[in-house]
Amino acid sequence: MEVIVPFSTDRPKSRLADVLSPDERRAFARAMLTDVLESIVAAGGEPRVLATDAVDVDRPVTVDDRPLTTAVNAALDGHFETAGAADGSVEPVAVVMADLALATPDAVERLFAAGRDADVAVAPGRGGGTNAFVSSHADFRVDYHGASYLDHRDIAAEVGAGFVAVDSRRLGTDVDESDDLAEVLIHGEGRAATWLREAGFVLDTSGGRVGAVRE
Numbered sequence: 001m002e003v004i005v006p007f008s009t010d011r012p013k014s015r016l017a018d019v020l021s022p023d024e025r026r027a028f029a030r031a032m033l034t035d036v037l038e039s040i041v042a043a044g045g046e047p048r049v050l051a052t053d054a055v056d057v058d059r060p061v062t063v064d065d066r067p068l069t070t071a072v073n074a075a076l077d078g079h080f081e082t083a084g085a086a087d088g089s090v091e092p093v094a095v096v097m098a099d100l101a102l103a104t105p106d107a108v109e110r111l112f113a114a115g116r117d118a119d120v121a122v123a124p125g126r127g128g129g130t131n132a133f134v135s136s137h138a139d140f141r142v143d144y145h146g147a148s149y150l151d152h153r154d155i156a157a158e159v160g161a162g163f164v165a166v167d168s169r170r171l172g173t174d175v176d177e178s179d180d181l182a183e184v185l186i187h188g189e190g191r192a193a194t195w196l197r198e199a200g201f202v203l204d205t206s207g208g209r210v211g212a213v214r215e
């Protein structure tokens with residue numbers, strides 16, 4: 001399955017500015033991207049990075065500096081122009097965000113499997129975002145930001161696409177804010193978790209909710 005992985009190269013992870021410098025945010029975002037690409041490949045997907053600028057990865061990259069929604073919809077246009085098979089079936093396509101540091105091959109496989117059962121299968125993020133989806137409906141397009149999970153459910157209904165939510169803690173955890181770093185330290189199995197530890201982050205269990213602090 002083709003899997004589009006949007007990646008912002010210019011000012012990634014600005015909401016982590018309170019704990020990471022710009023260079024560190026770039027390095028951490030890159031580590032998460034590598035983890036996500038590896039999980040997709042291990043799950044049998046064929047990832048293609050959709051980046052705002054050139055990025056050095058060993059997978060195909062499309063550079064599109066337009067806003068996220070515009071760039072992803074252009075990629076969906078391109079996919080569905082060529083996705084039809086002779087028997088009338090349509091090849092599905094997935095979009096998986098590059099900041100899903102807890103993604104594992106199993107979690108991505110479950111997303112792919114849900115996409116075989118419904119026209120559109122969405123893994124929501126906490127707070128109502130859209131962390132990953134699979135679509136085999138040629139008319140489904142995205143509208144990111146805000147509670148985009150709800151918007152995407154409505155868009156699927158408008159175009160007559162069957163919809164299913166994918167209930168996944170691993171795909172539901174996008175790393176946006178400093179509190180999210182604790183999740184990576186606890187559950188992360190890849191480069192992003194290693195990067196955080198090497199940068200001096202440890203769990204902070206002194207308060208009410210476990211957090212991440214830099215030693």
Ligand SMILES: Nc1nc2c(ncn2[C@@H]2O[C@H](COP(=O)(O)OP(=O)(O)OP(=O)(O)O)[C@@H](O)[C@H]2O)c(=O)[nH]1
Pocket residue numbers: 005006007008009011012013014015016050051052064066067068071097098099174176
């Ligand atoms: N191609 C592309 N990817 C984007 C763009 N903005 C964000 N992304 C990617 O989309 C995913 C979700 O991004 P967000 O968490 O909304 O934004 P972010 O830039 O990573 O972080 P913030 O600056 O803190 O909002 C991540 O994989 C980003 O790298 C964009 O304009 N174009």
Ligand SMILES: C[C@H](OP(=O)(O)O)C(=O)O
Pocket residue numbers: 068125128129130131143144145146147148149174176
């Ligand atoms: C891309 C966007 O991410 P968020 O801004 O919620 O992190 C969304 O999921 O709609």
